[in-house]
Amino acid sequence: MFEYAPAPESRSVVDIKPSYGLFIDGRFVDPADGGSLKSVNPASEEVLAEIAEGGAQDVDRAVRAARKAYEKVWGPMPGRDRAKYLYRIARIIQERSRELAVLESLDNGKPIKESRDVDLPLVAAHFFYYAGWADKLPHAGFGVNPQPLGVAAQVIPWNFPLLMLAWKIAPALAAGNTVVLKPAETTPLTALLFAEICQQAELPAGVVNIVTGAGETGRALVEHDGVDKVAFTGSTDVGRAIARAVAGSRKKLTLELGGKAANIVFDDAPVDQAVEGIVNGIFFNQGHVCCAGSRLLVQESVAEQVLDSLKRRMAQLRVGDPLDKNTDIGAINSAAQLARIQELTEAGAAEGAQRWSPPCELPERGFWFAPTLFTGVTQAHRIAREEIFGPVLSVLTFRTPAEAVEKANNTPYGLSAGIWTEKGSRILWMADRLRAGVVWANTFNKFDPTSPFGGYKESGYGREGGRHGLEAYLNV
């Protein structure tokens, strides 16, 4: 046997303070009513830091700072000068990427190989990409002189804390808006380190404000009168509440919500690569991915063979310490999320689906869930309809391309889909019929700042990324 010795990334590269204030108007300040939350390492349940809980007064202060910065500095600034700041931020992110990656893995629980090789490169790429647009907005296809909206309120989730921050802040700033961003309450640390990066880049005060807190803080932010634009990524339930709250106001809204994506494998698929794609589709980031390929639709004639290969591959997944460079699956982000995954998987078994996991030792402390596969799943099962947001794959079969399309579309969501076939014409035929914002062919979970991302139906509206992503932050 070839046992890999522990290969932990050093956590000494990152300096976590015992407590953090709110980042408002260019400096860290204490919250008005002194509320606080604790951010824990989900792999060990160790408290990492105390985080300020912003109240309505703090949100108001942050929005006013953003308004002032928008009117006096950032709005009037020529695009080429805004670009300089964004390029500077992008370069600092690259320089400090190891520190940011370690902090992300500590706070979120994701494996260091993902924060190092996926999250951080994409974060820097997003800032570089939108920096390039800042002085070229008249050529973006939104009129000769498109204008920013003003102050953007941005609420982001815990699954890709820094990447979602980049998706929100980079286009907003490039287009000339200022922002107040609320990171998720379980993963605020990289956003606070980003605030330090804004200081290091000498970004004018008030252009970026970070207000930490939980649901109430987010509600105060999106409902604030001084906000011109609301951008939210998170659950469909919260997205609905936000849509109700901003209805009838002047606020422009984009939502990126849940998903229950179909990953469709045809009988002529490149099997070994399809299996990699299935694994990447559902086990990447512990399945905490809105566009995860959580429903495997496999053609019945090859189902047995694909499942055998998939099980063999799943047995190779290494679950454990997120900071170990050889870890494939890290910790579940929170006790609450773990409970949700457990509830749905128990429902899956109770409703008659067959559950399988490879032999897998889970650490004693922290929040963990073994990679899990359900076969014999039908469209009527809860695990085929509800977003689990964990390392749990539901396997369904189909007989014909038309049936594959019908099953793939038979969900209230429509964020992404995957197609695996060697036949190019079938890829195009399928892509025309799948009601999903992103369709991947012979790959999955591929992201690029130049490519728009967003949903159909209850997966939300508006697009992030690419030229299309600018529209959400321009008065068009």
Place this chain on the structure above:
Amino acid sequence: MTATTTSARSDLSELGRSETALRTFLHGLPGVDQVGAEQRAAQLGTRSIKTTAKAQAIDLAIRMVDLTTLEGADTPGKVRALAAKALRPDPADPSCPHVGAVCVYPAMVPYVAEVLRGSAVHLASVATAFPSGQAPMEIKLADTRAAVEAGADEIDMVINRGAFLAGRYAEVYDEIAATKQACGDAHLKVILETGELATYDNVRRASWLAMLAGGDFIKTSTGKVPVAATLPVTLVMLEAVRDFRAATGRQVGVKPAGGIKTTKDAIKYLVMVNETVGPDWLDPDWFRFGASSLLNDLLMQRTKLTTGVYAGPDYFTLD
């Protein structure tokens, strides 16, 4: 594999009798997606192998080296020195294992055999008009027999790439089968020369063809064309031997050759073997490295691990 269900298991040995059956079978194998295969190989390359795992990997890699010299300038003196090194790679450290085999041209086999006699190091010889394979069949077979008679217990043959690329699969099959017969008890390694096959689909088909025709090992390259062993090519070949064993019950070895020069490279291959086909192949009987300069880098890293410091290149023998 789509083409190898349980019911097909008994029929595989009959495939070589018909050009049509062979073609249908090989073209029925699942395709390889180039981007996906390269991505998987790259991901496996990011594994971090440290301390005890590294020490274990280095010793295993040394035992898997086919220490090779295939030059026009090879002389009895040169190959004797190489054989001596194969037996005792690190004269300063008796705990250092010997390599898997020495690999030379047929004319050099007798001189190597003298040195290796009585040892556990195998003697491999290239044959079949290596490296091009462009010679009449009887000459290729005579080449093989001569090498075996001179003392080689492993034969590295080249496939007829011209026939393969022209779609004459039965011809390639027959040549491999005939060479296998000419080998007698010697092990047959079949060199696919993947750099000339160009696509991963071809690599998968050639791998199956070589295994169906009786090859004991499939090997990537001669080392004589610009593109030699790569991680993705080796991945596709490992998947092929894994699926072949599942279909037929027979285990076939894999040998990447050419361009593997550093310990870091070798460890990436071992990680790939470990996570693609598993521990059954983590043995010199089932996985080899065709290499020359790799051995000294392995020795250097081995010394670094035991002593904590790097020794200069002059502390390792050049042969």
